[in-house]
Amino acid sequence: MVSLFCRKRGKGGSAHSRAGTRIWVFIVMAPVLMLLAGGGVDGCFSRNGQVGYVGTSTCMGCHDGRSATDMRHFVEGPHNRISCETCHGPGYQHVRAGGRGGILIDNPAKLPFAQSANLCSQCHGSYVENYRKTTHATAEGASCHDCHDTHRKGGFRVETSGPPHADMNIAKNLCGQCHASQTEQFLTSGHAQIGVATCISCHDMHQETMFTANPVDNSLCLQCHGSSFLGFNSQANIDFHTGDFHPVDPAGSGASRCITCHMPALAQADQPFAGFDHSMMTIPPALTNELMASGVIPVPPNSCAGIAGCHDSNVPGSGLPFDVNNPVDNSFLQEVYEAIGELP
Ligand code: HEC
Ligand code: HEC
Ligand code: HEC
Ligand code: HEC
Ligand code: HEC
Ligand code: HEC
Ligand code: HEC
Ligand code: HEC
Incomplete structure (x- = not known):
């Protein structure tokens, strides 16, 4: 991954704020871009002298559910102020290849387990440090992206409503996927039925002890x-x-x-x-x-x-x-x- 510094956007360049307009610009421009793809594009889409970056709006031109995985919800997610390429690396080659088969772009989910948290540690250092001491990391049980969907509102792999502590969906559909027996028992408890406590009222995923x-x-x-x-x-x-x-x-x-x-x-x-x-x-x-x-x-x-x-x-x-x-x-x-x- 390239350094954070290179990926910083200038003021007003926030990807999501202009995503709407840029998607339209992209759609109109797409054929032209494809023609140019053989050369010259690097120049127009370089950032801070870094070649190979195309910008979030270009990504969204395909990742809107029509020709590639729909990522439009990204604008409501916790990372909407950083660009796709901050995490996925420069996308020019991927775009140039038409994205086919998802080639030529970094996908953190495909990294070996031990490295999968490195990307996140650039910005969430203490969370990653503490997580690495937990059984989830040492037993290679669950990685950051097993629980978190960085593109989604709420930041979890499952739909959430309100703060995590008040959300039984985390117990049922997130922890429950891997801890079926504890979850089944827990759901019979008064805690779950009255909705007063959930897994994370007692278990802190970001503490070595895994307890609150x-x-x-x-x-x-x-x-x-x-x-x-x-x-x-x-x-x-x-x-x-x-x-x-x-x-x-x-x-x-x-x-x-x-x-x-x-x-x-x-x-x-x-x-x-x-x-x-x-x-x-x-x-x-x-x-x-x-x-x-x-x-x-x-x-x-x-x-x-x-x-x-x-x-x-x-x-x-x-x-x-x-x-x-x-x-x-x-x-x-x-x-x-x-x-x-x-x-x-
Ligand atoms: C020309 C259309 C197009 C553009 C533009 C595009 N993609 Fe893709 N992308 C695809 C297609 C097609 C796939 C494969 C199928 C899928 O995942 O939908 C894909 C797959 C991916 C994957 C999954 C890779 C994997 O390992 O499975 C990632 C990550 C990705 N794109 C990120 C990006 C990013 C970041 C950008 C902007 C820099 C971008 N894409 C721009 C078409 C595109
Ligand atoms: C904060 C880091 C981060 C940002 C920003 C980010 N992604 Fe991702 N992306 C990830 C991680 C981690 C994964 C692998 C885990 C997963 O699938 O959620 C991933 C996976 C993907 C995949 C494969 C998902 C699948 O279901 O196969 C696509 C496509 C993708 N990202 C596209 C994008 C696009 C387009 C943007 C910008 C609109 C973007 N990402 C912004 C971190 C990020
Ligand atoms: C380039 C910096 C950067 C990277 C890399 C990054 N994040 Fe973030 N993350 C942020 C920022 C900024 C926020 C928003 C903080 C806020 O709103 O207080 C955030 C928020 C979050 C949240 C909180 C969601 C919420 O609704 O409060 C989660 C969870 C999260 N990130 C997980 C991840 C994971 C997992 C990765 C690695 C795949 C990752 N982040 C990579 C910068 C980053
Ligand atoms: C992707 C699968 C996965 C997910 C999702 C997951 N876990 Fe785990 N968890 C594991 C594995 C594997 C272990 C290590 C082996 C074991 O003890 O079962 C583990 C261990 C634990 C432990 C420690 C057990 C010990 O003996 O030290 C606790 C507590 C725990 N998980 C709670 C949770 C909670 C709470 C959630 C939801 C927020 C959750 N887990 C989500 C797979 C997962
Ligand atoms: C087993 C599931 C699980 C794993 C693995 C996990 N997290 Fe979390 N994470 C959670 C839960 C649940 C919360 C909400 C905790 C709370 O509110 O008490 C959370 C909270 C967070 C927050 C703060 C969100 C906020 O609302 O302020 C960040 C940032 C974060 N995690 C990043 C990461 C990173 C980075 C990794 C990998 C090193 C990771 N998490 C691994 C379940 C997980
Ligand atoms: C997040 C707060 C919270 C935590 C932590 C918590 N409880 Fe509770 N518990 C409650 C509340 C609130 C009730 C409902 C009391 C009532 O309705 O009178 C309850 C009810 C109960 C009940 C009666 C449930 C039933 O099925 O009728 C038992 C037994 C119980 N708790 C035991 C425990 C034990 C043991 C622990 C520690 C391992 C614990 N609780 C931790 C908040 C909590
Ligand atoms: C020596 C065994 C023992 C210990 C220690 C104990 N309890 Fe209990 N508790 C019981 C028994 C037996 C009952 C009645 C049967 C039942 O509801 O499970 C009970 C009932 C309860 C209830 C009411 C359940 C209901 O149905 O309304 C709560 C709440 C509770 N205990 C909380 C606690 C908390 C909190 C602690 C620690 C401070 C604790 N207990 C320590 C044996 C114990
Ligand atoms: C009221 C507090 C409380 C809640 C709620 C709670 N746990 Fe636990 N959990 C504990 C305690 C205490 C232990 C350890 C018991 C011991 O070591 O004696 C534990 C142990 C575990 C373990 C280690 C293996 C085992 O069964 O001992 C896993 C995995 C686990 N919990 C997952 C979960 C999941 C998933 C949820 C939600 C569905 C959940 N817990 C909800 C208190 C809680």
């Missing part, structure tokens, strides 16, 4: 539930909810950790990990047994046995008897479960 706050010390949930309106605004209130026998535990065994009970891991040591339950509803001990009896694999452990093995007799020193892989009568555990969960 710490799930381990409860601050993730308390961002919202810590308000007096939602009740968990004091340790006493949290203790009340989790039962006297589950005191707040700063050292972090997790006894009063929201996610231990509300997001148990959906698999055990000898079963494939199936993620943490995103329905946010606790799983009663009795349900585990029912599901096991009906042959569900992996058996979702209940909120008491959980991944921490708090009440799993497989784990030495665990409290009440219960083996999630070979459940014995757990009616006592079920009774204890029923004594928990009153809202403050």
